[in-house]
Amino acid sequence: MINWFMEQTISLSVVCLVLLVLHRFILSKFGAHYTYFMWISVPLLIIADLLQMILPHHFSWFGSNNAASIIQQYYVFASDTAALSAGLFDLLYLPYLYGIVITLLVANIVMEYGYLQRLIQRGCQLDIPSVKLNVLAHPDIESPMLAGFITPSILVPTSFTLLEESQQQAIIQHEIYHYQRGDLWANALAYGLTVLFWFNPLMWLSYRRFRQDQELSCDAQVTASMKAQAKIAYSRTLLAYSQHAPLSMLHTHYGDKTILKERILQMKKQHGKSTLTLIGMTLAIGVGAFMFNQQVFAGNNLSVENKADAMAMPVIRIEPSYPIDAAKEGLNGYVQMSFDISPNGSVNNVRVTKSSPKQVFDASAVEALEQWKYQPSATGFKDLQVQLDYVIHQPDKSVERITVK
Structure with a gap:
């Protein structure tokens, strides 16, 4: 919401x-x-x-309901004062x-x-x-x-x-x-x-x-x-x-x-x-x-070579919370997950396939993804992939990264 x-x-x-x-x-x-x-x-x-x-x-301009092979990539931002901001947000x-x-x-x-x-x-x-x-x-x-x-x-x-x-x-x-x-x-x-x-x-x-x-x-x-x-x-x-x-x-x-x-x-x-x-x-x-809404809908921070190839787009995307300990330590990272979408658009069967640092952002990412809602479809989707990048600043060279293709 x-x-x-x-x-x-x-x-x-x-x-x-x-x-x-x-x-x-x-x-x-x-x-x-x-x-x-x-x-x-x-x-x-x-x-x-x-x-x-x-x-x-009736209004889908993004292709058919075939399984998507492209990894969708989203960013979860924080700042060096993320811990204080999170506390203030909860207080308000x-x-x-x-x-x-x-x-x-x-x-x-x-x-x-x-x-x-x-x-x-x-x-x-x-x-x-x-x-x-x-x-x-x-x-x-x-x-x-x-x-x-x-x-x-x-x-x-x-x-x-x-x-x-x-x-x-x-x-x-x-x-x-x-x-x-x-x-x-x-x-x-x-x-x-x-x-x-x-x-x-x-x-x-x-x-x-x-x-x-x-x-x-x-x-x-x-x-x-x-x-x-x-x-x-x-x-x-x-x-x-x-x-x-x-x-x-x-x-x-x-x-x-x-x-x-x-x-x-x-x-x-x-x-x-x-x-x-x-x-x-x-x-x-x-x-x-309608055209403007489609452009806004298609223009999120999805990182793919050809946006028209994206077979499923979230209509409700819950932002993950940036772990307070990770924010205090200034940690960047990512979590890559596979998941299914039921015909009614709800997300299920979420699996973490890769993450760095290990177990730091996994729980936050899974909890958020399970609340996402996608467009309803006739058959749903299987084995979609998404990557959530947790970013405070440019990542250190020691942090393992992958390139989304």
């Missing part, structure tokens, strides 16, 4: 970094609709990886820390849900013709928002009734477009991924940019057919309801002050949108996410 998180963190970091760096260029060239849509590549990256794990025989109980942070983030959402429900229950119903959603005014609301999953409602400040009818309609249409597009569910998915990878700052930056692009896209939809004076009135409404409210997955943020200038400027640069183009982008991004 730790390996999966690390691999996905690297993949997601690359994708998010590219989207963040190229954001201004994409927004200026293609407009708010397509910029917002580009964020679908983040969940598609996870989906592509899960599909490879669940249905590997990182899995528990991860679980505590997740619990706090989820608890915060639960409390926010209760707060929004109270607002909805105490809101004053407004009679807005031709609007199917409930429109509720509440004195504690500073900016219009769409809230609720099962029965969404539009919450507005009490000052909403003082606006001109055209301004009211623009705000309502903005929130209705959020509802029609399913943005609340998209926000839940985006926030869920961010919570899972809360330790990655790029995920939080991307989540914020995703939510801001969501508002830009709605602005573009509502103001597409507006005249200049109507756009000016809409901009004034944005200014009146601008705020620095924290982002929430439970409601939309009409008055996000942090991008107020950007939203007003985008109204002057209208870009159209095409359903066929969006469908094409979805297919292209989906294929791209």
Whole structure:
């Protein structure tokens, strides 16, 4: 599981970094609709990886289920302070820390849900013709928002009734477009991924940019057919309801002050949108996410002359622990093992065929390999070979080595 998180963190970091760096260029060239849509590549990256794990025989690009004759080689790294690091790692109980942070983030959402429900229950119903959603005014609301999953409602400040009818309609249409597009569910998915990878700052930056692009896209939809004076009135409404409210997955943020200038400027640069183009982008991004995941999957530190000849690749690889005594003494070494893979992808019949120094790293290597998971197959594999190199620094000449061929 730790390996999966690390691999996905690297993949997601690359994708998010590219989207963040190229954001201004994409927004200026293609407009708010397509910029917002580009964020679908983040969940598609996870989906592509899960599909490879669940249905590997449909997505295997690495050959048939014949026995592999190539030794797979992986490195287990440590440093001269490995003993201290290992002790600190055990002391921190990182899995528990991860679980505590997740619990706090989820608890915060639960409390926010209760707060929004109270607002909805105490809101004053407004009679807005031709609007199917409930429109509720509440004195504690500073900016219009769409809230609720099962029965969404539009919450507005009490000052909403003082606006001109055209301004009211623009705000309502903005929130209705959020509802029609399913943005609340998209926000839940985006926030869920961010919570899972809360330790990655790029995920939080991307989540914020995703939510801001969501508002830009709605602005573009509502103001597409507006005249200049109507756009000016809409901009004034944005200014009146601008705020620095924290982002929430439970409601939309009409008055996000942090991008107020950007939203007003985008109204002057209208870009159209095409359903066929969006469908094409979805297919292209989906294929791209799958291809990218395949490259990451194939691009681990496997040392072979021809990677296409590798018949079995681990989908879950547990890192061996570096023996503390070996780390203290600065020992390098390796363990070469043979093993079988059952049809369901589990490892069994692990045998140490060669190791150096003898019996120093064997137990650690065997314990880790027995927990690896491979792609399920029709018949499984027999007599595969793997070599784990334990490395602190360049090995001494006195340490026996073998060359993987």
